[in-house]
Amino acid sequence: MPGLTALVLAGTRPGGDPLAEYAGVSHKALIAIGGSTMIERVVAALAAAPEVGRILVAIDSPQRLEGLAGLLPASCGKPLATLPTADGPSATVAAALAREGAPLLVTTADHALLQPEWIHEFLAACPADADVVAALAGRAAVEAAAPGTRRTWLRFADGDFSGCNLFLLARPQAAGAVALWRELEAARKEPLRLMQRLGWSFALRYRFGRLSSTAAVARLGAMAGNARVALVAMRDGRAAIDVDKPADLDLVRALVSTG
Numbered sequence: 001m002p003g004l005t006a007l008v009l010a011g012t013r014p015g016g017d018p019l020a021e022y023a024g025v026s027h028k029a030l031i032a033i034g035g036s037t038m039i040e041r042v043v044a045a046l047a048a049a050p051e052v053g054r055i056l057v058a059i060d061s062p063q064r065l066e067g068l069a070g071l072l073p074a075s076c077g078k079p080l081a082t083l084p085t086a087d088g089p090s091a092t093v094a095a096a097l098a099r100e101g102a103p104l105l106v107t108t109a110d111h112a113l114l115q116p117e118w119i120h121e122f123l124a125a126c127p128a129d130a131d132v133v134a135a136l137a138g139r140a141a142v143e144a145a146a147p148g149t150r151r152t153w154l155r156f157a158d159g160d161f162s163g164c165n166l167f168l169l170a171r172p173q174a175a176g177a178v179a180l181w182r183e184l185e186a187a188r189k190e191p192l193r194l195m196q197r198l199g200w201s202f203a204l205r206y207r208f209g210r211l212s213s214t215a216a217v218a219r220l221g222a223m224a225g226n227a228r229v230a231l232v233a234m235r236d237g238r239a240a241i242d243v244d245k246p247a248d249l250d251l252v253r254a255l256v257s258t259g
Contacts, residue, residue, distance in 0.1 A: 029109035040070030145237030176225030
């Protein structure tokens with residue numbers, strides 16, 4: 001799908017991001033890895049992907065990006081613009097989808113290892129009839145790529161997976177999935193409310209490892225206005241490694257330095 005618009009979430013948390021403070025920068029996206037900032041690395045990967053025609057960076061302080069060589073037209077090579085963040089990642093994606101329409105490729109500024117080959121692999125594997133698609137990587141692939149790394153695992157009956165911060169909002173019906181994301185994001189600190197919304201049977205099947213990934217996406221799709229939700233398993237486990245904490249930063253810097 002040539003000419004695809006890609007959205008990069010690069011905002012910071014209200015009150016600041018602990019990892020940004022640890023690294024001595026205002027935004028996590030500005031942390032340097034391998035001689036360039038994370039946002040420049042992500043933009044370079046998107047710009048090198050033939051499917052991507054235009055890049056949007058969602059950031060609350062666009063002036064922070066001024067002077068970054070990798071974002072200048074001569075370096076990026078594809079149209080790049082900024083847009084304001086909303087109240088949280090899901091709200092930002094909802095606003096971008098409403099403004100830009102589908103299809104929309106979404107990733108994050110802390111996906112510092114992102115490769116254009118992964119973007120191609122992901123998009124090529126997206127089912128043609130899906131409304132929204134998420135990339136995951138299996139535990140075996142992740143641990144082979146980075147032994148000892150600590151990730152957040154989705155524990156399904158058919159295996160453990162980690163999210164890859166790569167999504168395709170393929171059709172307008174994806175708005176229902178984003179609305180559900182906003183709802184679940186708002187309830188993330190209220191476990192009982194969250195379980196009630198998901199359904200006790202669904203939540204308990206997941207809790208005890210009896211829920212398959214197929215059943216999970218079917219349930220979430222039904223909750224999202226009958227949106228067709230699909231998952232794509234990435235071959236390279238590094239696709240699941242983002243930068244959320246100091247240990248992640250050390251790991252990614254080590255992986256970049258060794259090629």
